Structures are given as C-alpha cells and as structure tokens.
Amino acid sequence: MGTYRTDKSWHGIKQAVFAGRADPDSVAVDVKIPAAWGAGAADALAGILPERGALDIALAAQAWIAPIAARAQTTAIAPELGAQLHELLAARLGSPSAEVWQNKTSVQPGFVFNLNAFVDEAGVFDIARLGAMVQRAVTALTLSAPSAHRLNIGFTDLNLFLARLGVDYDSTPARDTAFTLTAFMGAQADIASARLLARGAAPGYTVTAAALPADCVVPGLKEAAAAAQREALAAGSRRHETLLGFSATPEIEALLGAEARNFAPALSPVDDEGRLSLWVNARLAALGLNAEAALARMLSGEALLPPVRPAAHAAMHDALEPLVARMPARPAAPMPARRQSNREALPARRSGYTQKASVGGHKLFISTGEYGNGRLGEIFIALHKEGSAFRGLMDAFAIAVSLGLQHGVNLEDYVEAFTFTRFGPAGTVEGDPAVPQATSMIDYVFRNLAVNYLGQTNLAPAVPEASDTVGDGAADRAPLLPLDLPAPAPRERRKNLKLVSNA
Structure with missing residues (x-):
C-alpha cells in the first residue's frame, strides 16, 4: 500500500x-x-x-x-487531542461511531469503549485512564458535531469484563458493578460536557446523579464514581442534553475485538473457529484452572460454565436503563420451555371402522383408529355436501379430539361434554340403528362412539328441536321453580286476548 x-x-x-x-x-x-x-x-x-x-x-x-485536531488547535480546548485519539484507537481502547469515521454530520454521534483494554495482565482495571478517555471522547465528539446536543458514550464486551473479574453475568454483583461502571462513565462525561458549556452558548442542562449500589467488585470503582459525581454536581449544568448511549453499529465493536455486544451475555463457550472463547479462558483463569483441570472437573459433574438464563440479558438491560438515554431494544421475554408431551403414538397399521349415517338428511362418515388393545386413538369426520367452512371446522374438531385421546383424555369425558350439543342439522338418524335421534352431528358422533367403545346404550334419548327455536324451546319455557310461574305464563295468556268492543 x-x-x-x-x-x-x-x-x-x-x-x-x-x-x-x-x-x-x-x-x-x-x-x-x-x-x-x-x-x-x-x-x-x-x-x-x-x-x-x-x-x-x-x-x-x-x-x-x-x-x-484542527478545531482543537484553533479553539485551544485540547491541543494534544489528535495524538490522544490516535493513541486511544491504536491501543484498541475505543472508537467513534461509523458516522464520525465517514466524516458525516450526525445529530447523535457516539464513542464506544472496550472495557477489557483497560485491564492489565494482572487483572487491574485502570479506572483513571478510562475516566480521562471518556472526557476526551466527549470533547472530540463535540468538536466533530458542534450542533449535536445528544451523544452516545458507551462500552462493549461487558460479558468478558465480568468473566475476568470472576463474576457470574447473571448475578446481583454483576448488575451492581455494571451500574457503578456506567454511572462513573456518565459522571466523567458530565464533567467534560460542563467544561465545554463554559466555552459555548448552549443553554445548558442540569446535571443529576443516581444513587450508587452498596457493593461493587472492582476495587476503587465505587469511590471513583462517587468522586466524579460530586465534581459533576458541583459544575451544575452541562452542554449536552444526554451523554450515554450504546452503539447501533456492530462493526465498531468488532473493530475493537469484542466477543459480545455492549452489555449482552455470550451465547457460546467456543468462537467461530471452534476454540474456547476469550470469556471462557478468562473465567477459568479467574478460577485458577487450566483447560485440562477444568475439563476434568466438568467430567466429574461440576458446572463450571453454567448456562446464562435467557432472562439475564433483560435483567441487565433493566439495571442500566435508568442511566442510559439510548438503549438497545429490551430483549424479548423468553418463551416458556415446552412441556414434555406424553402423546402415545398409534401403530402404523391400525384397526377401526367407518360408519356411514345421515343426521336430519345430512350425510356424514365417521372413521376411527385404534391401538393394539382396541382402545380408541383417533377419529375422522367427513361430511358429504356441507360448506367448506363447516367441513374445515369439523376436521379441526376431529384432530383436536384425536390429540386428546392420544394424550390420555378419557373417551367418557368427551361423551359427557359433547352429547346433547344442539345445532342444525339435527333429527332422525338413518344408517345407524344404535342411534335413532341426534340433536346435532357432534351429538351423533359421540353417541356412536359411546355405543361402540364404551358399551353405553342407555344414554338419555335425544329430543331434537328446530334450529330456529333457540331460546323458545320446550326446555326453555319450562318453569324454573320456585322463581318462575307455571305455564301458561301471563305473557303467553295475553297473546290470546281479543278486542271485543271499543265502545
């Protein structure tokens, strides 16, 4: 090149x-x-x-x-800013958003920090350096987009950072540490923004500070965050309306070498090349184990890398949301685990029967499938000349009943639930001497099954009613003693009154 x-x-x-x-x-x-x-x-x-x-x-x-850098020299805000930004990027500490790389005007430019680049080989987190870099990022973004009143200062690969600390992602200490870290970065950004307000004509926005959690696993971080908050509150106002936000461009985080985006958990213990991920190696190192020792303990049944609950990501999102103005979409609630089905499969070749009948002049066919012991396992109901909607509903009904039978629902329960259902067509049954009358096709189906599989020939007789008598049948007009009056009711007697004279 x-x-x-x-x-x-x-x-x-x-x-x-x-x-x-x-x-x-x-x-x-x-x-x-x-x-x-x-x-x-x-x-x-x-x-x-x-x-x-x-x-x-x-x-x-x-x-x-x-x-x-040219604007920094002209305004004398930070004469060494250009060299500092090169240093920051070359060390893979952080990167601006894609719009800044492309020199495009943005109403909400951002800067992403790689938390793990601030941790040395001894596992010490350089808090002071991160604070200084956050302030430089705010200054750089302000010079890049002077009219922007919203910035997105964020971080990436929190999962690896927590693994290096030996903290489980799905834990209260992890969420408290992430909250304290975010509050620290927010306070440092407030300090830089307040200094820039004194130089500009922005109206200013009031600085606020959130209460810090009681505990933080990073030594000195809570104290540094509290000190930064006091300094920011003393300034009173800042130039920008909001300062914290997470990048919407995964390429920026990939450029910094992040395994997991922003505050998301890692989904796999191996990388794309089939090797152990960085966070797994960090987790094992925090436990004082090499890969061989870890494998031996896992083979003995110890869960060194327990899977993260699907809800853990959402819990981390909820923990940081009060501090961060621009958050990614909240992770969707996990789908409940599918309950193990106890469905008993029917044999590939099965016995049964097919019954042809007519209910109120409408033909139908009932076909059954049986288990090897003769127990009913499925039914099919085929209609002759009914409409497509009615046929589809009857097909779906038969499938639902079949699934219930295969999952252990007793046929007696179906017979009790669906006999005496009333809707047209109904009336005299032809073709099946065991069932002379039916109040509906479904009533007929389960009367037929009751006779053939349960031996129930003593079901109460069906009393069909015309389909246009809903609410006016004999059973509906029967008195509900002691509240109803006996028939004929007064209203019905009034129907028979005639006008004799109008004199």
Whole structure:
C-alpha cells in the first residue's frame, strides 16, 4: 500500500494486510491493520467504510481525527487531542461511531469503549485512564458535531469484563458493578460536557446523579464514581442534553475485538473457529484452572460454565436503563420451555371402522383408529355436501379430539361434554340403528362412539328441536321453580286476548 507518514501511536505495531469484506457477498478489499487484530477487524473496517478501495487503518483514522485536531488547535480546548485519539484507537481502547469515521454530520454521534483494554495482565482495571478517555471522547465528539446536543458514550464486551473479574453475568454483583461502571462513565462525561458549556452558548442542562449500589467488585470503582459525581454536581449544568448511549453499529465493536455486544451475555463457550472463547479462558483463569483441570472437573459433574438464563440479558438491560438515554431494544421475554408431551403414538397399521349415517338428511362418515388393545386413538369426520367452512371446522374438531385421546383424555369425558350439543342439522338418524335421534352431528358422533367403545346404550334419548327455536324451546319455557310461574305464563295468556268492543 505504499509508505505514508502516520501518527507515532501506530509506530512499532506490526501491521498485516487482510482481505476484508463488508459482508460475505461483497468484493474483498485489502485492509491494512495491526496483525494481532485479525481478519474480523478487517471485515469490520471494510463495513465501516464500505465505499472505499484499499484501506489503511492509520490513514483512515487520520481522515476523521485531522478535522477534530484542527478545531482543537484553533479553539485551544485540547491541543494534544489528535495524538490522544490516535493513541486511544491504536491501543484498541475505543472508537467513534461509523458516522464520525465517514466524516458525516450526525445529530447523535457516539464513542464506544472496550472495557477489557483497560485491564492489565494482572487483572487491574485502570479506572483513571478510562475516566480521562471518556472526557476526551466527549470533547472530540463535540468538536466533530458542534450542533449535536445528544451523544452516545458507551462500552462493549461487558460479558468478558465480568468473566475476568470472576463474576457470574447473571448475578446481583454483576448488575451492581455494571451500574457503578456506567454511572462513573456518565459522571466523567458530565464533567467534560460542563467544561465545554463554559466555552459555548448552549443553554445548558442540569446535571443529576443516581444513587450508587452498596457493593461493587472492582476495587476503587465505587469511590471513583462517587468522586466524579460530586465534581459533576458541583459544575451544575452541562452542554449536552444526554451523554450515554450504546452503539447501533456492530462493526465498531468488532473493530475493537469484542466477543459480545455492549452489555449482552455470550451465547457460546467456543468462537467461530471452534476454540474456547476469550470469556471462557478468562473465567477459568479467574478460577485458577487450566483447560485440562477444568475439563476434568466438568467430567466429574461440576458446572463450571453454567448456562446464562435467557432472562439475564433483560435483567441487565433493566439495571442500566435508568442511566442510559439510548438503549438497545429490551430483549424479548423468553418463551416458556415446552412441556414434555406424553402423546402415545398409534401403530402404523391400525384397526377401526367407518360408519356411514345421515343426521336430519345430512350425510356424514365417521372413521376411527385404534391401538393394539382396541382402545380408541383417533377419529375422522367427513361430511358429504356441507360448506367448506363447516367441513374445515369439523376436521379441526376431529384432530383436536384425536390429540386428546392420544394424550390420555378419557373417551367418557368427551361423551359427557359433547352429547346433547344442539345445532342444525339435527333429527332422525338413518344408517345407524344404535342411534335413532341426534340433536346435532357432534351429538351423533359421540353417541356412536359411546355405543361402540364404551358399551353405553342407555344414554338419555335425544329430543331434537328446530334450529330456529333457540331460546323458545320446550326446555326453555319450562318453569324454573320456585322463581318462575307455571305455564301458561301471563305473557303467553295475553297473546290470546281479543278486542271485543271499543265502545
């Protein structure tokens, strides 16, 4: 790609050229990035700058840093800001949002911080450095988009950060630590925004501070957050309406090497290449175990990597939402686990019978399927000339009854529930001497099944009624003693009165 003069922050970092693709179907472009970042970061940079040809990350960074650095020099706000931004990116500490990389005007520019880049090999979290970088990010975004009154300062890969601390993601200490960390970053952003207000003509927004949890597993973080909150409250007002928000561009987080986006949990213990994920290695290291020792303990039945509850992501979302103005959509409530079905399958070849009958002049066929012991397992009801809607409903009804029978519902329960159902067609049954009358087709079906599978020949006789007598049948007119009057009721007697004279 040639030799160019780049910021000294990139000197001494071994570079490599990868074939980067914005998406699997796009044409690959040469992307020059630090060799340790890997092909995933090359794809991410190609996705951030999709309309570019060959890419060099140092030069691409200079394209968005240079205008900010020039404004910083002109206003004397932060003369060294340009070099500091190069240092921040080269160390993979953080990155601005895609709009900043593309030098596009944005009403809500953002900056994402890689929490794990602030943790050294001894596991010490550099709180002061993170606070300083947050303030620089607020300054840089303000110079990049002076008219923007909403910023999105956020972080990524909280899951790995918690694993390095030896804290279970789905736990109260994890949520309290994430809350304290977010409050600390918010307070540092407030401080930087308040300083910028003194230089500008913005109306100003009142600084507020949330109460911190009682505990935090990161040593010194709660104290640092409380101190930053006191300094921000002392300033009184800030330039920006909101400051905290999470990136909506996964390529930015991939460029920083994040395994899991923002505050989401990891879904798998292995990466795309089949190796243990970084968070798993970090979790084992926090437990003082190597892979061999961990495997031995897991084979003995110990749950070293318990699966995260689906609701844990939503719980973390709810914990951070009071602090963060721009949140991703709340994770959907998990679907309840499907209850194990006890359905007893019917044999592939089964016995049964088919009965042809006519109810009130309307033909139907009943077909049955039986288990090997003769127990009823399924029914089919075929209608002769009924409408498609009625046929469809009857088919669905037969399937529902069959599923119930196969799951252990007693046929007696169905007979009790569905005999004497009343709707047309109804009346005399032809073709089945065991059932002379039926109040409906469904009534007939279960009278037939009761006779053939339960031996019940003593069911109360069906008394069909015309379909247009709903609410006016003999049973409906019967008195409900002691409340109703005996028939004929006064209203019915009045029907028989005649006008004799109008004199």
